Amino acid sequence: MRVSITMPQFGESIAEANIISFLVKPGDNVSADQDIIEVETNKATMTVTSPCAGKIETFTAQLNESYAVDAVLGFIEATKEEASRLGLDAGPPPKMSDTDRIAKPGSNGQARVQPTIRGLPVPANAAGASYLSPRLKARMAELGLSAADLAGVAGSGAAGRVTV
Amino acid sequence: MSLTYLEAIREAQARALRDDPRVFIYGQDVGSFGGAFKATKNLALEFPGRVLDAPISEDAMVGMAVGAAIEGMRPIVEMQFADFSLVGFNQIVNQAGTLFWRTNVPCPITVRLPFGGTAGSGPFHSQCVESLYAYYPGLVVLMPATVEDAYSMLLEAIALDDPVIFCEHRFLYYHLKADQLPNEALPIGKARIAREGRDLTIVTYSAMLHEAIEAAKELSTEGWEIEIVDLRSVKPLDTDTVVASVARTGKLLCVGEAWPWGGVTAEVISRVTAEGFGLLDAPPQRLNAKDTPVPYHPNLWAAHRPTARSVAAAARNLLRQ
Numbered sequence: 001m002r003v004s005i006t007m008p009q010f011g012e013s014i015a016e017a018n019i020i021s022f023l024v025k026p027g028d029n030v031s032a033d034q035d036i037i038e039v040e041t042n043k044a045t046m047t048v049t050s051p052c053a054g055k056i057e058t059f060t061a062q063l064n065e066s067y068a069v070d071a072v073l074g075f076i077e078a079t080k081e082e083a084s085r086l087g088l089d090a091g092p093p094p095k096m097s098d099t100d101r102i103a104k105p106g107s108n109g110q111a112r113v114q115p116t117i118r119g120l121p122v123p124a125n126a127a128g129a130s131y132l133s134p135r136l137k138a139r140m141a142e143l144g145l146s147a148a149d150l151a152g153v154a155g156s157g158a159a160g161r162v163t164v
Numbered sequence: 165m166s167l168t169y170l171e172a173i174r175e176a177q178a179r180a181l182r183d184d185p186r187v188f189i190y191g192q193d194v195g196s197f198g199g200a201f202k203a204t205k206n207l208a209l210e211f212p213g214r215v216l217d218a219p220i221s222e223d224a225m226v227g228m229a230v231g232a233a234i235e236g237m238r239p240i241v242e243m244q245f246a247d248f249s250l251v252g253f254n255q256i257v258n259q260a261g262t263l264f265w266r267t268n269v270p271c272p273i274t275v276r277l278p279f280g281g282t283a284g285s286g287p288f289h290s291q292c293v294e295s296l297y298a299y300y301p302g303l304v305v306l307m308p309a310t311v312e313d314a315y316s317m318l319l320e321a322i323a324l325d326d327p328v329i330f331c332e333h334r335f336l337y338y339h340l341k342a343d344q345l346p347n348e349a350l351p352i353g354k355a356r357i358a359r360e361g362r363d364l365t366i367v368t369y370s371a372m373l374h375e376a377i378e379a380a381k382e383l384s385t386e387g388w389e390i391e392i393v394d395l396r397s398v399k400p401l402d403t404d405t406v407v408a409s410v411a412r413t414g415k416l417l418c419v420g421e422a423w424p425w426g427g428v429t430a431e432v433i434s435r436v437t438a439e440g441f442g443l444l445d446a447p448p449q450r451l452n453a454k455d456t457p458v459p460y461h462p463n464l465w466a467a468h469r470p471t472a473r474s475v476a477a478a479a480r481n482l483l484r485q
Contacts, residue, residue: 133446134443135414164414
């Protein structure tokens with residue numbers, strides 16, 4: 001079964017790499033993860049490793065040429081068992097077209113998020129004499145009092161609110 | 165004997181050099197010149213080969229100190245101004261701050277940052293950077309407000325195995341005096357009640373402590389008793405002492421000289437609201453510098469940062485709620 005050797009993704013910012021040398025030649029037997037091609041990126045010299053054990057069938061890549069990530073560099077002849085063990089027997093995943101990847105704007109060309117300009121209603125008792133602070137509520141809960149129990153109390157706080 | 169905040173910092177460094185052969189000082193002009201503010205005056209003579217002049221690269225200075233710490237030394241790095249430490253920010257937060265967590269090797273460096281405003285210092289020699297460093301895990305950020313704390317906290321910083329950002333307020337360098345050096349001190353991470361009161365809590369640190377104390381004196385003549393918490397260390401932050409104080413007073417005002425967006429004062433309010441909502445009798449407030457670069461002109465500078473007067477005004481507003 002024919003398994004392709006592809007240019008790996010060496011790092012997030014690396015899009016392509018230059019072939020410096022082949023470390024094995026067609027007809028050689030290789031093991032999985034063996035270094036087979038030496039490449040140079042903008043950052044460092046690295047190696048492409050064999051995807052599986054097998055015999056190098058051919059290198060399609062040329063010396064001193066640059067190849068993009070995922071480009072096919074050659075082929076290995078591997079047993080069916082070896083290829084399926086590594087999940088390499090399926091074809092390449094279908095490529096998305098560029099238009100699929102770029103999100104389309106709304107059909108009428110407007111932004112999809114519309115700003116909210118309506119104000120929210122202000123709850124009653126958020127200020128003034130009837131305002132109960134978190135501290136006062138906590139103290140009332142301790143004493144078992146309800147808001148009605150404060151009805152006759154003239155507070156000393158702002159606008160006559162009861163404080164504690 | 166009378167001793168300034170700056171002299172206390174020099175004395176602490178002299179004692180650390182005397183007591184521990186692993187300690188050395190590294191910074192621009194710290195050697196025969198004695199440092200931009202003379203915090204290392206005569207130390208190069210007293211300790212030959214251990215007070216070293218650095219090139220004008222904060223990046224290289226901190227990087228060298230991290231390397232020395234890995235090799236078992238305890239470097240003190242002096243920045244000329246806290247503002248310039250941003251040139252070495254990467255080394256501090258990405259290397260020093262993460263070293264122990266990546267490698268299990270401690271990084272006992274102390275970075276001294278002369279920070280904060282004085283009249284006429286302008287935008288590049290006045291900044292408060294504590295919130296930036298406090299944001300990053302792995303760093304301890306100290307803000308001594310007194311001569312005693314400047315001395316004892318610097319000694320503790322040098323002895324600590326973690327990287328420490330030691331923020332020295334330049335306004336306090338010459339103004340603040342004490343009769344003698346302390347023999348004992350609160351540990352790092354504990355806040356101090358600088359003044360007791362029952363009506364309102366002011367949480368503050370560094371130079372703003374002294375503005376808050378002035379404001380509290382003024383408010384006491386109006387019948388208000390203000391409690392003041394001096395954080396001392398903003399990371400770790402002593403939430404327990406702050407929440408306990410708010411439990412007594414029910415009202416919280418946080419005062420910082422740093423800019424208002426996020427930062428230490430916002431963090432204190434966030435924690436008190438989350439942990440002590442039921443203690444609050446009014447919305448917690450904070451007072452910071454204005455959200456602009458620090459101005460040169462003395463009058464503009466005085467309007468830019470919180471002062472005793474603006475602290476008192478903010479406290480009055482809160483007390484009347």
